[in-house]
Amino acid sequence: MNEIITARGSLLIAGVTIDGATVDIAVDEKGTIAAIGKDAKKTIDADIVIDGSDRIAVPGLVNTHTHAAMSLLRGYADDMILQDWLSQKIWPLEAHLTGDDVYAGTRFACLEMIKSGTVAFNDMYFFMDRAAAAVDDMGMRATLAYGFIDLGMEEKREAEIKATETLVAHVRSLDNPRIRVAVGPHSVYTVSPEGLRWCAEYAAEQEIGIHVHLSETEKEVVDCVARFGKRPAYLLDDCGCLTPRTVAAHCCWLDEAECRLLAERGVTASHNPASNMKLAVNRAMPYHWLKAAGANVSLGTDGCSSNNNLDLMEEMKFAALLQKFAWNSPTLLPAGEAIEMATAAGARALGTGPGTLTVGAPADIVLLDARAVCNTPLFHADSNAVYACNGGAVMTVLCQGRVLMHEREVPGEEEIVREAAAAARSLVDRAQDSS
Amino acid sequence: MNEIITARGSLLIAGVTIDGATVDIAVDEKGTIAAIGKDAKKTIDADIVIDGSDRIAVPGLVNTHTHAAMSLLRGYADDMILQDWLSQKIWPLEAHLTGDDVYAGTRFACLEMIKSGTVAFNDMYFFMDRAAAAVDDMGMRATLAYGFIDLGMEEKREAEIKATETLVAHVRSLDNPRIRVAVGPHSVYTVSPEGLRWCAEYAAEQEIGIHVHLSETEKEVVDCVARFGKRPAYLLDDCGCLTPRTVAAHCCWLDEAECRLLAERGVTASHNPASNMKLAVNRAMPYHWLKAAGANVSLGTDGCSSNNNLDLMEEMKFAALLQKFAWNSPTLLPAGEAIEMATAAGARALGTGPGTLTVGAPADIVLLDARAVCNTPLFHADSNAVYACNGGAVMTVLCQGRVLMHEREVPGEEEIVREAAAAARSLVDRAQDSS
Structure with a gap:
């Protein structure tokens, strides 16, 4: 070596x-x-x-939205309608995930991120104690959140609260300055207002971040308005989830007022262009509104099953090109701003320094x-x-x-790749055996 | 070695x-x-x-639309309005291009294409005899066209005819089965109907291909309708330019009838997603219409100054993702079809075999x-x-x-990269000295 x-x-x-x-x-x-x-x-x-x-x-690149261990699901299923893809392919496989899988998948994801210049990432998934071990081994920085999903059920909410508290205690016990913890309320369509409120209060009390999906699809917005009488950003705000410690992923369907709200609250909006294109969400993040409002806009790859890689250098190109194309302006998101998104804005979001060479x-x-x-x-x-x-x-x-x-x-590297391949194969075998 | x-x-x-x-x-x-x-x-x-x-x-990848020697202009100017970019940056530099530059730039482009899996490309530029020498040295296949632009002027047309005939004679004299020649009427907005007709007749007589830009921007369509009373594909058809030997690049603004026309004539439509996004052409090639009509749809990177690389593996991702996003369908252009675009469809277009491993x-x-x-x-x-x-x-x-x-x-490799860097530097120096 x-x-x-x-x-x-x-x-x-x-x-x-x-x-x-x-x-x-x-x-x-x-x-x-x-x-x-x-x-x-x-x-x-x-x-x-x-x-x-x-x-x-x-400066080292910062990936502000991913599900690292989903590297094991790379290429398992593509080119499908979102709901079919989740219900027929992703969820049945994830039901068989173990902590060992998450360790192997996260370590493999760290390898991929390091090889493409990323030094820090914002992660949301399960078995996050094992993700922490992988991050520690690989020497990167990460902010780890357990994906909190209560589906409006009180019993499930109690379990998610416990899982969140357990992870926070675990990460604190590591006392590793490279590894931070956040609360991870998945989204307004998977977490009840009660759950969102708990997440916001707990994050404030613990002085830790909030990692949430926001307005990825039009359906999310339409359903939220039908159910709660307000758009998703306002619902999150009512529940206290919009803070300077919050990273909101996707943000495709924000309207202009919501962009101003995010900026006022100091929220970071994480742009995930490749995932948004692949899943055909039908609208690109309104970067021009967020920029005009002064919001912090960072960059993320999303998980490997909806991208299908963790290369933030490639993601910068997708961001710069998608913004130009979707908003019909060849001058929107020039190269310098794309680099700022992938470095300083991400570092600000995760609190890992200025994200500059200074x-x-x-x-x-x-x-x-x-x-x-x-x-x-x-x-x-x-x-x-x-x-x-x-x-x-x-x-x-x-x-x-x-x-x-x-x-x-x-x-x-060779061992990490080999173990990831073996873990992925074993996961699929177990899922097939049980079906 | x-x-x-x-x-x-x-x-x-x-x-x-x-x-x-x-x-x-x-x-x-x-x-x-x-x-x-x-x-x-x-x-x-x-x-x-x-x-x-x-x-x-x-199968080896086939890049069906590029301007290879523009590799020397990579990153020279970006994030600009198309017309400013051309008139203030690209054209003033191109005015100083020499045959040596085109040799160095094309050889460098071949290196980049080989390193990303491309074996054949469809090129349109100037000093194409020197491009042929570069292709020969690098061992690739190429179909070379001189960019024919008469701007409606008879004198200029005569010069372009002569340049085209000279290139055809030169490439024939090489007697190299890897190197073919095509006629390159630039587009309906830069070549008069007289020029287009000559190109079509000469290509038929010589039994060689036609390489043309088609409906890249909405302005091209609007102007063509205003000037000639018909959309660009119909104008090209009237002039005899739509043939099974024709590769039409971009094809963003085709309507459904034009897609059927291209399919009927056996034309190949070359998709150039990264360039279209970067230049914000505001519409993706209607792949679903072309596919439904049975047209041959291939893939191209366009030149390095509007992409900014020649990596057809990356371009496959841009194609598959842009189609999904722009036409709001996560099932459109699945992975297998993207590979077909970049291999068999390209090989069919350039007549380099089936483009399959058979x-x-x-x-x-x-x-x-x-x-x-x-x-x-x-x-x-x-x-x-x-x-x-x-x-x-x-x-x-x-x-x-x-x-x-x-x-x-x-x-x-090292020498090719070094010479390309030197040629680019010298080109900019000459342009600055003269301004």
């Missing part, structure tokens, strides 16, 4: 390109960026030196190959990163100063 | 996966698939053996990494290829039985 991956200590990235200039980046033992510039090397006595020539440094920020750093085909010619690095490259251009990934990948090598 | 790349002769791909079965593929000295199956190895005494374990074989077909073969993250788990290879993978999963590429890439190694 490359010794740069196994070494620990302070670190210097020498002669790397940032915004067209060649600089050094010094990272101290705590994993904080200590200096950036031509003289940065003088500020530390680096234990590790990474050659930054032919490399472009960008002194004092956590050293969450991605090095892209400046000699890659997709980076040639190199007129505008932002344009190439968004429109031409995918995760394959990512060469090195640092999270809090620790090297998770170097020259595309991630420790244990 | 890997000896499998330099070796010449008959070839065996041993133990490779096709449609879930493990088989051998035997390729004879002429580059034709001689046998496929468990006993294929017995049919030839192979000079070269490629280990197919952990590899999935698919005995007697040219050995245009791509080997994908079955152990890649994007191919794990491997429930459905088609789904993974379209929705999860990009060109990075392509390990080996054969064109007419010749190995163009093996284990991601392409001969001369």
Whole structure:
């Protein structure tokens, strides 16, 4: 294995390109960026030196909406009507999921995210204690939420409350600054107002985040209005779920007033363009309204079964192109804003720092190959990163100063892939045996 | 260099996966698939053996609409209104293009296409004799058209006719079965009916293809109706340009009758989803109408300045997702049809064989990494290829039985990238000096 991956200590990235200039980046033992510039090397006595020539440094990417362990369901079923896909394919398989599956699937998802430049993610699923173990092993950051679904049933709600409290206690007990916990009320169509209210109060009391699906489909909006007399964002707001600690995924069918409401409450809207296109939700997130209102808009891949990958570099292209196409404006969401979405906006959402390459920020750093085909010619690095490259251009990934990948090598990759394949096969076998 | 790349002769791909079965593929000295199956190895005494374990074989991809040398303009200007982008950025730069630039840019484009699994492409640009030299050097197949633009001026038309005739004579003189020539009337808004008629007659006389842009924007349709009293497809038909040898790019704004007309004439419609989204053309190709009419629908990346890459694996995902989103149907353009678009439909369009892995077909073969993250788990290879993978999963590429890439190694890659970067820099410098 490359010794740069196994070494620990302070670190210097020498002669790397940032915004067209060649600089050094010094990272101290705590994993904080200590200096950036031509003289940065003088500020530390680096234990590790990474050659930054032919490399472009960008902040580590942040995936603000996924269901990581669903990597095991990649390609299991596609090209179906949403309801058939869920009821005939996804749910019957998920009924057989074990904690071991979630560990294998989350570890595999972390591998995929690291290989495409992601350092932190916002996750919602089940067996999240095992997801935490996987994140810990892989050295990434994550905010983990148990998917809270009460379907309006009090008994189920009590069980979900317990599951949520158990996860929060577990993650707190880990005392790992890279791993955070959030409350995960699934959506207004799967959680009762009572459940939503409990989630909001508990999140406030615990000072933790809220991770929720919002206005993914038109049906969600229509049903919500029919049932509660108000649109989903207003229902969430009534229940106290719209806070600066809230990440609302999808947000396709928000109207303009709801966009203003999200901005006023400090909510982050997570754009998930590939999933929205694949599932044909028939409307792209109104980014222009959210932007005009000053909302924080971040980027997410959604789970592997509705994307079908976790490559946030690719997702930036889908975001920038979908916004242009859906809202009929070739100038909407230019490359620089797409990168901001995938970095700083995500970091703000998850509270993992500024999400920029600045002194004092956590050293969450991605090095892209400046000699890659997709980076040639190199007129505008932002344009190439968004429109031409995918995760394959990512060469090195640092999270809090620790090297998770170097020259595309991630420790244990073969074993992680093999175990994910075995877990997926076993899951399908068990589901078929029982049917 | 890997000896499998330099070796010449008959070839065996041993133990490779096709449609879930493990088989051998035997390729004879002429580059034709001689046998496929468990006993294929017995049919030839192979000079070269490629280990197919952990590899999935698919037909080589065919890119049916691009402007290859525009790889030099990748990322030069983005996120602009189409007319500003062309008049302020692209055209001023193109005015300084030389034959050497086109050679460097096309060779670089070939490298990018090979690295993402493309074996053949349909090109339209200038200095196409130099493009032919690049294609020859790189071992790919291409159909080359000079972009014919008369703007209604007779003098210009005469010059375009001469340029077209010169290119046709040049390509014929090469006598290279991998390199074909076509007539390239740019579009109904840049070529007069007289010019279109000449193109159609000359193509018929020479028995060569026609490569044209069709109904990319609403403005094109509106202007055509105002000027000629008919929609673009009907104007092209009146001029004789709709033939089984015709590839019409974009086709976003076709109405249902035009889709039937294209099908009746045997025209191939080339879908270019990423370009259409990036330039915000406001309507996706009506694939459902073309499919219902029985038209041949293929896939293309368009040029690098409006995509911004030539990765047809990525383009399959854009096609499958854009169709679902734009026409509000999660079942439209399933994975298998996206692969058909990128392989067999393209091969039919360019006359390069069936575009399938079948005995007697040219050995245009791509080997994908079955152990890649994007191919794990491997429930459905088609789904993974379209929705999860990009060109990075392509390990080996054969064109007419010749190995163009093996284990991601392409001969001369570093030099080709370096020369493209230098050519792009020099082009911009010359343009700036003259402004």
